[in-house]
Each structure stands twice: as structure tokens, then as C-alpha cells.
Amino acid sequence: MIGTLAIASGKGGVGKTVLAVTLGHALARTGARVLVVDADLGLANVDVHLGLVEDRHLGRALAEGRPLVEMIVREPTTGLDLLLGPSGWRSLAALEGETLERLAREIEVLAAGYDAALFDLPAGIGPRTLRLARLARRALLIATPEPTALTDAYALLKVGLKDHPGLGLVVNMAEDRADGTNAARTLATTARRFLDRELPVVGIVRRDPRIADAIARQRPLLVRHPNAPAAADVEELARSLLGAELAGRAAS
Numbered sequence: 001m002i003g004t005l006a007i008a009s010g011k012g013g014v015g016k017t018v019l020a021v022t023l024g025h026a027l028a029r030t031g032a033r034v035l036v037v038d039a040d041l042g043l044a045n046v047d048v049h050l051g052l053v054e055d056r057h058l059g060r061a062l063a064e065g066r067p068l069v070e071m072i073v074r075e076p077t078t079g080l081d082l083l084l085g086p087s088g089w090r091s092l093a094a095l096e097g098e099t100l101e102r103l104a105r106e107i108e109v110l111a112a113g114y115d116a117a118l119f120d121l122p123a124g125i126g127p128r129t130l131r132l133a134r135l136a137r138r139a140l141l142i143a144t145p146e147p148t149a150l151t152d153a154y155a156l157l158k159v160g161l162k163d164h165p166g167l168g169l170v171v172n173m174a175e176d177r178a179d180g181t182n183a184a185r186t187l188a189t190t191a192r193r194f195l196d197r198e199l200p201v202v203g204i205v206r207r208d209p210r211i212a213d214a215i216a217r218q219r220p221l222l223v224r225h226p227n228a229p230a231a232a233d234v235e236e237l238a239r240s241l242l243g244a245e246l247a248g249r250a251a252s
């Protein structure tokens with residue numbers, strides 16, 4: 001199975017949370033047990049995407065010294081297990097050092113009980129992003145074709161992800177496949193030239209207004225718009241991750 005999968009980006013607003021929830025949902029539909037961890041602690045919003053009002057979240061576990069497992073929320077529509085983040089907890093946004101280390105280890109243990117555990121990480125190159133990305137077996141770098149998103153993706157790659165053994169790129173909000181492929185090629189060429197690092201593309205997700213509609217209605221994309229182009233793209237991404245897994249096992 002997929003195991004731990006970090007979802008990271010240089011720039012915010014590129015679709016990490018949408019992709020974490022929708023990819024998690026697509027994987028859960030194949031029968032996998034899936035956990036989504038909202039690790040974007042200062043700006044957590046997995047709960048908003050899914051219309052949940054919950055007082056069980058990571059922040060409480062930390063504040064009250066309770067085990068993370070007590071804070072897991074089962075979301076009935078998607079079948080996902082969620083470890084939600086508290087929004088607007090400044091102290092958590094700055095989490096680092098020994099507290100971060102303990103949290104990372106506890107998340108690792110929790111994730112081991114699932115077929116796939118997706119970490120929705122804070123944008124940028126902060127300690128939490130780098131620590132949790134390093135913990136994960138695979139890391140998906142999310143960028144859009146916008147120059148600023150590509151530049152920030154390169155910065156994260158350079159500072160934190162270039163040595164990650166399970167790294168792959170996802171281009172989100174592509175106008176079409178060609179637009180996504182072009183953006184991926186631009187970033188991959190730069191990474192090869194300056195970092196001596198190959199950057200395989202694992203998925204391209206098209207720009208699709210139905211995503212905003214699903215978020216506005218706080219419904220999962222795959223339920224609200226099962227036939228949306230973006231839904232098909234995320235399902236293809238899920239298949240490609242599962243396929244790589246099977247191919248990897250056959251080869252070993």
C-alpha cells in the first residue's frame with residue numbers, strides 16, 4: 001500500500017487541501033484505509049472543505065497531553081479518518097523543536113495503522129513542513145503553472161525536498177494537459193540543471209470551477225461532481241500512485 005504521503009507546496013493556495021481530501025477519498029474508494037492529517041496547523045481547513053464542526057483536533061491533543069488517536073474523526077461520506085488541525089492557534093503554527101519531534105513520531109506510529117496516510121502540510125519551507133515531509137515515504141510537490149508557484153516550488157525543492165527518495169510533482173490548475181506538461185517540464189529542467197535531481201511528474205489536475213463549487217458547498221468533489229474533469233484527474237493520480245506501488249513490489 002501507499003503508506004505515508006506528504007503533500008507539500010512552496011506557495012499557498014495551490015490546492016494541497018483539495019488534493020489531500022480528494023486523493024484520500026479516491027484511495028478510500030478502492031477499499032484502502034486512509035488517514036488525512038491536517039498538519040497546516042495555523043491555517044487548518046480540512047474541516048471546512050468537508051463541512052465538519054469538530055472539537056477533536058490535533059491542537060487539543062497537544063494542549064491536553066492526550067494521545068492523537070483519541071482525536072481521530074471518521075468522516076462518513078468519504079470513509080476517511082481525519083486528524084483535523086485547529087485553525088488560528090498561533091502557538092501551534094510556530095511548533096518546532098522537541099514538541100515537533102514528539103508530534104512527528106506520534107504521527108508516524110498512528111500512520112502505520114493505515115494503508116495510506118496523507119499529510120496536508122503548511123506551504124513553504126518551515127520546520128514542520130520539512131520534518132513531516134522527511135518522515136513520509138513519498139512526497140508530492142504541488143505547483144500550478146503560475147510562475148510564482150513554480151519559483152516557490154523550486155525553493156522548497158532546493159531547501160527541503162531534493163534528497164527525498166519518494167518525490168514526485170503534481171501540477172494543479174492546469175488549463176489542459178499540455179499546459180500542465182509544460183509547467184512540469186520547466187520545473188524538471190531547472191531541477192536537473194541546478195540540483196542534479198530528476199523530478200518525475202505523477203499527476204496533472206486541470207483547472208475546474210466545480211472544485212470551488214464543491215468547497216463552497218462543503219461536499220467532497222467526487223460526490224458533488226463525480227464526472228468533473230478534475231475528479232477524473234485526481235482518480236488517475238490515485239491509480240498511478242497505486243500502480244507505482246504494485247510495480248515497485250513486483251520488481252523487488
Ligand SMILES: Nc1ncnc2c1ncn2[C@@H]1O[C@H](COP(=O)(O)OP(=O)(O)O)[C@@H](O)[C@H]1O
Nearest residue numbers: 012013014015016017018173206207208211212
Ligand atoms: N484544479 C483546480 N481548479 C480550480 N480551482 C482550484 C483547483 N484546485 C484548487 N482550487 C482552488 O484553489 C483554492 C485553494 O485550494 P486549497 O486546497 O485550499 O489550497 P492550499 O491548501 O494549497 O492552500 C480553493 O479554494 C479552490 O477553489
Ligand SMILES: [Mg+2]
Nearest residue numbers: 016017040045
Ligand atoms: Mg490548505
